[in-house]
Amino acid sequence: GAVVSQHPSWVICKSGTSVKIECRSLDFQATTMFWYRQFPKQSLMLMATSNEGSKATYEQGVEKDKFLINHASLTLSTLTVTSAHPEDSSFYICSARTGNNSPLHFGNGTRLTVT
Amino acid sequence: GENVEQHPSTLSVQEGDSAVIKCTYSDSASNYFPWYKQELGKRPQLIIDIRSNVGEKKDQRIAVTLNKTAKHFSLHITETQPEDSAVYFCAALRGYNTDKLIFGTGTRLQVFP
Numbered sequence: 001g002a003v004v005s006q007h008p009s010w011v012i013c014k015s016g017t018s019v020k021i022e023c024r025s026l027d028f029q030a031t032t033m034f035w036y037r038q039f040p041k042q043s044l045m046l047m048a049t050s051n052e053g054s055k056a057t058y059e060q061g062v063e064k065d066k067f068l069i070n071h072a073s074l075t076l077s078t079l080t081v082t083s084a085h086p087e088d089s090s091f092y093i094c095s096a097r098t099g100n101n102s103p104l105h106f107g108n109g110t111r112l113t114v115t
Numbered sequence: 116g117e118n119v120e121q122h123p124s125t126l127s128v129q130e131g132d133s134a135v136i137k138c139t140y141s142d143s144a145s146n147y148f149p150w151y152k153q154e155l156g157k158r159p160q161l162i163i164d165i166r167s168n169v170g171e172k173k174d175q176r177i178a179v180t181l182n183k184t185a186k187h188f189s190l191h192i193t194e195t196q197p198e199d200s201a202v203y204f205c206a207a208l209r210g211y212n213t214d215k216l217i218f219g220t221g222t223r224l225q226v227f228p
Contacts (some may be wrong), residue, residue, distance in 0.1 A: 041203060044159065044218045070195055083153060093158060103149060104216055106158040 006107030023094030029074035030096035037090040050077040084114040117209035118144040121219030138205035139187040147208035195226045
């Protein structure tokens with residue numbers, strides 16, 4: 001079945017540094033990928049829609065200059081958390097669909113801890 | 116925009132009993148409603164989904180019902196087992212021709228042996 005791979009699975013970084021998270025579709029091409037953030041014991045909140053070959057679409061309240069998204073190929077989207085702060089500590093999950101009427105498949109998620 | 120409400124937030128049942136989780140949505144244009152199961156620290160896993168052209172779908176012990184008029188849908192788990200314990204999220208596809216899934220707030224289900 002469709003597999004979405006996310007890397008790294010966890011990362012600890014110091015405040016003020018940047019962290020890059022990769023999301024790959026392993027056996028299908030994804031023109032669109034979605035980035036979600038999940039705080040402890042909360043729901044998944046859509047951050048942005050990553051579009052291959054064009055700019056990402058950010059949800060209201062999400063800073064595009066802080067959360068840089070690059071979707072340079074049909075199988076790879078990256079999310080860079082710039083100048084990370086402790087409040088950015090969260091579980092970041094990417095997802096993709098294999099087609100217009102197909103389910104959403106999630107990556108394993110990346111647990112980011114900013115110290 | 117779409118708003119999805121889910122309840123209860125927690126649900127405890129005895130093994131073998133049934134569990135029901137309900138969700139309502141606001142956007143009448145939504146036409147796809149999946150349910151995800153998430154175990155602690157892991158990715159959400161799709162367990163069942165339903166589209167707006169059907170009212171009910173069943174897969175072994177899991178079933179989902181949809182009432183488009185009332186804009187609500189429910190997850191039914193029968194003969195619950197301890198391994199069903201997890202957080203369950205409903206979701207709705209927001210609007211026409213968009214792929215943005217909006218999630219409910221989640222239900223923590225505990226099945227006691």
